[in-house]
Amino acid sequence: MPFFTSDSSTFHYLDAGAGLPFVFQHGLGGDHHQTQDTFASPQFRLLTLDCRGHGETHPASAPDKLTFSQFADDVLAMIDHLNMQQVVIGGISMGSGVALNFALRYPQRVRRLVLVRPAWLCEPLPVNLQIYPRIADLIRRVGTVQGRAQFIQSTEYLEIERTFPVGAASIAKQFERPHAAEYVDVLERIPADAPCLNQGDLAQIRVPTLVLANELDPVHPFQYGEVLAQAIPGATLTSITSKEIDAQQQAREIQQAVDAFLAALTNA
Numbered sequence: 001m002p003f004f005t006s007d008s009s010t011f012h013y014l015d016a017g018a019g020l021p022f023v024f025q026h027g028l029g030g031d032h033h034q035t036q037d038t039f040a041s042p043q044f045r046l047l048t049l050d051c052r053g054h055g056e057t058h059p060a061s062a063p064d065k066l067t068f069s070q071f072a073d074d075v076l077a078m079i080d081h082l083n084m085q086q087v088v089i090g091g092i093s094m095g096s097g098v099a100l101n102f103a104l105r106y107p108q109r110v111r112r113l114v115l116v117r118p119a120w121l122c123e124p125l126p127v128n129l130q131i132y133p134r135i136a137d138l139i140r141r142v143g144t145v146q147g148r149a150q151f152i153q154s155t156e157y158l159e160i161e162r163t164f165p166v167g168a169a170s171i172a173k174q175f176e177r178p179h180a181a182e183y184v185d186v187l188e189r190i191p192a193d194a195p196c197l198n199q200g201d202l203a204q205i206r207v208p209t210l211v212l213a214n215e216l217d218p219v220h221p222f223q224y225g226e227v228l229a230q231a232i233p234g235a236t237l238t239s240i241t242s243k244e245i246d247a248q249q250q251a252r253e254i255q256q257a258v259d260a261f262l263a264a265l266t267n268a
Contacts (some may be wrong), residue, residue, distance in 0.1 A: 003056075006077040007065075012056035013078055014048040016040075020265055021087040022258075023047045023075060024114070025095030028132065028190055029174045031055030034092060038116075038251055041259055043266050047087070049078045051098070053186030060182050066189035068120075071126055074103040079109065088262060090114025090210075093220060097195035100228075103205055111265065113209040113232075114258055117147075122196045128219050129191040131156065135174050136187035147215040148175035160218050166243045167218045184225055202231035209235035210261040212254060216242035234259070 003012050014032035022044045026034040032048040032055060038047060042054045051071050061070075075098060079087060088111050091099040096115040112164040114191055119129060134156070138147035152172055161168035174180065174187060196202065209232045215223025222239070229237035240253040 004081045006074065006081070009052060009061060009074075010058055011074060011078065012015045012050040014046065015082075016046045017042060017044055019043045019045050020262065021045045021047060021082075021084055022114075022262065023049075023079065023087045023089045025049065025051070025071075025089075025091035025101075026054065026099045027077065027091075027095055027117075028119075028186070029054070029177050030092075030094075030097055031094045031136065035095070038092065038254055039258055041255070043069045044088075044262065047078070047082075051186075053183040055178075060185070062177075063185045063189050066186050068097050068101040068190070068195045069105070071098045072105060075102055076106060076109070078115030085109065086111050088112045088114065088265070090116065091260070092116045093097045094190060096120075100202075101195040103207065104201055107131075107204070107206065111180050112207050112262065113205065113211045113214075114261065115209065115225075115228060115256060116212045117214060118211070118215070118224045118228055119130075119220050120195050121224055122194050122198050122201070124194045125192045128221055130182055131160075131171060131176070132187045135171075136184050139175065139181055139184045139187075142179045144175045148172060151175065164218045164244055166247065167216075170243075171219070199227065199231050202228065203233060205207065205235075208261075208264075210257065211235055211237045212240050213237065214242040214250065216244040 002087040024035040031050045035048040089099045095119045097120045103113045211225045211229045213222045215222045229235040241249045
């Protein structure tokens with residue numbers, strides 16, 4: 001896998017396939033494997049940057065560098081490194097926030113926008129993400145192993161697990177990710193940030209936009225997808241199956257929806 005250096009960090013990224021460049025960013029605590037497992041098509045060149053505090057990008061960044069705007073700037077550095085003028089950009093969860101920030105700040109570099117399971121709008125530390133700073137606190141105080149043991153026995157976790165067992169297990173995986181203790185700051189800083197300043201800014205987006213959202217999800221409210229699709233001119237909202245029902249079906253639906261959305265570019 002390739003690397004490049006920017007702003008005193010060495011960034012790792014996925015560059016797979018050929019054809020239309022599609023920058024598809026991972027979620028909080030994930031890395032390029034998440035996007036690679038979600039989307040693969042011979043018609044597209046899939047690019048995913050391991051964000052600061054994630055994957056094989058190192059060293060751990062200073063806390064003030066863990067923001068959506070910095071992550072979007074890092075994506076821009078990757079695109080410039082690859083001598084690309086315009087790309088389709090998208091992301092899953094946190095990655096959709098990075099893509100949204102990028103589209104607002106660098107509109108001339110974007111051909112289309114794909115927002116999958118958004119977890120942020122324009123509010124820092126929304127209710128659906130307040131669990132992540134508490135996970136960070138446990139990791140700092142007692143470490144990843146003991147922290148996870150305490151977390152899965154907590155009232156907060158057990159309440160989520162009763163309704164959303166798959167979502168609860170996904171949240172608990174933050175204790176198990178590589179370099180969890182080293183990269184713990186990201187679990188506080190990114191939830192406390194937001195991709196944009198206010199929802200009125202979303203009307204500035206003028207590229208075709210696809211929003212994919214699901215019900216039955218403690219971290220990715222369906223109404224966030226509705227808000228984004230209503231605020232971005234001409235955006236299309238597509239409902240996908242929740243992981244609580246069938247995770248494999250969700251992955252298939254994401255693949256199909258993105259393939260269809262991008263087909264207009266490949267067929268032009």
